[in-house]
Amino acid sequence: MAHQLTTCTYCGVGCGLYLETTDNQVIGAYPSVSHPTNQGRICVRGWHVHEIASSPERLKKPLLRKKGELQEVSWDEAFAFVATRLKQLREHYGPDSIAFLNSPRCSNEDAYLLQKFARAVIGTNNVDQGSSVFCNNSIDVLLEMTGVPAASTSVADLGESDVIVVDGVDLARRLPTIGGAVIRAKLRGARLIVIGTRRHRVAESADLFLQIRPGTEVTLYGAMAKVILDRGLANLAFIKTRCRNYEDFLRLVREYDLLQAAEVCGVSAEMIERAAVTYASARAACVLYSTSMEARSRETIRAVVNLVLLTGKLGRPGAGILALNEQNNLQGVCDLGMLPDRLPGYQPVTDSAARARLEALWKAELPAAPGLRAASLLTNGHNRTVKALWMCHYDPASAAGVEEARGLFEDFKLVVSQQLFITDAARYADVVLPTTAYGEEQVSFTSTERRIQLAQKVVEPVSGLMPVWQQLTRVASLLGANWNYASAAEVMDEIGQAVPFYSGASYENLAREYGRQWPCTKDQPLGTRYLFADSNGSKFNFAPVAKPPRVSTAAEYPFQLFFGSSLYYWTQDVLVRHSETLKREYRILWLDYPDGFVEINSEDAKGLGLRDGQKITLRTTAGSAEATARVTSEVRSGTVFVPYFLREVEKKILPGIGDRSQLVPVRVEKVAA
Amino acid sequence: MKARVLAKTDVLAIVDLLRKQGYEVLAPFCGRGRDTYFDTVTDANRDRIQLHLPNPYYPPKRFVFPHIERLMKAERSNGDLRIEPTYEAPKRAIFGIRSCDVAGIYHLDRFFLGREFSDIYYEKRRRNLLLVNLVCTDPERDIGKECFCMCADTGPAARDHFDLQLMDLGDEFMAVAGTPSGEALLANSAFRKGTEEHVAKRRQILEHLRTHFESTMTSWFSAAVRCVSQGKVTEKTWEEIGQRCLECGGCTYVCPACTCFTVTDRQVSAGEVERVRVWDSCALGGFTRMAGGFNPRRAVHDRRNRRFFRKLSHYFIQRELSMACVGCGRCAAVCHGDIGMPTVVEMIRRATAQAEAR
8 A cells, every 4th residue: 555645636726635556556535634725625526536547448559540440559650640640731731730739637747748849849839728718818817917827825825814705606516625715714704705696605605695697797896996996995005006007997997886886786786885895994805716617708807806906905915816727737738838829938929039038948940920729720610721630638528618529520631639538529539649647647737826736656557558748759759859858857847947937846846845836936946825925026907997888688588698617517527427426426417407407596487487397498589499497596586597518509599699608688488388 | 451561662563463463554654744644564664653643534444444445346258247246355453543443443343234234345354454542642643623532432542342452651552452362462572561550640641631632512512412313403503504515525535434335337348347336425416316316315404414413313323332423523624614523513502502592
């Protein structure tokens, strides 16, 4: 038997846990009591992580499509095929005909080498990670307003906050360790403000629960800013010394009106006022929002950060922004440049000085034009310029909300898939390269609190299986690159040279305690618990947000329908599908509602004479769709929530209305039995 | 009581003796920070065994009731189906198991073996297991702030269900046998006869330890048993408790006395299927949901109160003649929403006091 401290790789929290092994098998998992983030707690996913490592359905040999069928081949043959095809396609169609997508669960080393492969070996910026549709809003807004696209504070520091604001995200289901930290902070006396349309588990503990109408966040935060200004609660000293653009912000904030906001948002003016005053009067307040599946619009994030700057709740223990990454390495893959417009370290690809620095390090010329985003390169069908697709643990079903893998890949001339199992997408690949799994490789991940941590090797992989970074090294060598990484630690050493805020994150340093929070530099090797502590540091920028126009409601369509990817994401996860207990837990809703469902509030259902599980018709100006009603008190009265996997409803209702981020006025009718 | 003593420096001789007798010895070790765990003793790690340290978080119940274990294998060949149960029963000794965990294993014995059906997988492992109990005597290192064995009446010194009990008296360890297997170990030359002074010292240490338990629930644990047994806890209190449950299952997994499991089949290779049993939890919706779709405990608080009924209700205590809570305090440390046993007892106390005041 052996016990090894490692990092849980399910969600972005990055809990520390131990894996117990015997005879080259993981036989147990349990949380570390001392890890600063989870302090002895993990969620149901972490408790069952050992079930996956021992799943018998793992792929063991590379597969190559021959005469239409995927057949087992040798590693040499698989790598040679990939290298040859890539070379041919690049010569014929140019480097931008090749694209690389990875999952936000890939390790730092894998992400770094994949984008280096794309940029330095192939010569394209067509790199993107699976949840870019969701997380770019937060990255871009935080870069523009604070200069650092990450959470400014730490999970453990929630214990130091006296006011906590949770925007939207259902922490109990999605990031339970953080949900628990919030609930316990509240039990110790912090005031908890929850804002969102859904009455989720953490909302039950709130002092103030503002159950607003969907899509009215900007109005709410604008009105809160107005209250703070009117009551003289703005932190003028902070604004004066550390912020720019205040005048422009001020001009637009004056447009907001508390009473009108109350009407638009559907919560009382008194509640909005109390939330604003509570937040502004806090000694140390922290704001939490999701950057992933439950991500907010750019305008909403700007409005949130404006509030933070207005009150100066930044740069002290417990005061700041927790931008939450729901996938375990969303932070890391973005930090390391799996973005079509940004290099490792977030420099724009168009910045020639930044390119030159990396060109010197990588000894290759780098492309200057931004690449394509995942969504556009996957969905532009027959006219697409991209001919070859490399997917590293990428799953279009859970990443881009693409339900049907079939058809999606037909027009590509080469599809390479690096996967653990035969997934829907891998089934359509020309080459499948099986990889080592969690516990079979030593790699690093960066959590939502910027903590770069090691996930340790605790068992030997099935013979021949190797990590993604090693496979990339092999193919790169076949294409003439001189890559000589002997270990993931060596890849990290190079990352330290490419990304300044990782420069102190050697494996030796990361292994010492519980990882290091970036910036982790040579001068500051212990990392940084919270950002912006230096009051002479760089300036912040207010982002003026105009008051959104009022949406008129028509009496004949009294409900507001909105689409969301929240809540059911984990059913799609490839690891969850291969763990017995988790599969069962996350499948309950599918079993209860085999045709899918839309959610409707219990009181509304009573008014309509509707029972749980009954069929309803949703009627809009553009069309109508039938669906099963899931009656729950969690959704707000007057709304209909459509989970993203219910494509039928979307197809019938959306044409003529717009995209999925839009609210749709609907009428709900009972279908006669 | 036939008390024996041995010098502090000789205590690991028991480990050596057991290993010589062919036991796989599991002993406590330190991990990172305050983390500790039971691991197999080898020549390489023998000298790193720790006696006084925070009780390992991952409970030793897994040595009789593993987190995941294979029950059988089914193979199809030439149209025949060959089914083969897989038993694993290594000869094991847990060295340094705490009194609460000894009580936990006793509770598992009552559950798996005490009634009309015996669980053969459990039985085979249990029969080969030897328990060397260590009394918690170091207030700083042994006793955590969540510990409440005093209230659960399981410690700090177990009264029975161990094979051998060791207690640190300062310069020496006192050893007491609980079974013939334990008695046999005392024949070793390292042990000397204990005197009246040793027994007095033992009593004095235990008396002194009483003041070192931080948990304030002492006087209320039995009252909580009464309230739960008599159905006096209101729905509102259970709802308050349930709203803080994040359904991680942690409390059941770390509990030395929780017994729930699920059984599932999975493909090993073409034509071969294995049946495994995995720890399960009453906190999970999929655990209580029936095959037909009906879930008698659909609301989270209905599932959460189930845990406390199971542990505190008189019906179950009488059924097993043993209580399913041993006072180890792990559930208090593992809970995201702070609704481990001590807090729940406190919430029940407060609600009852309020109701009585009205």
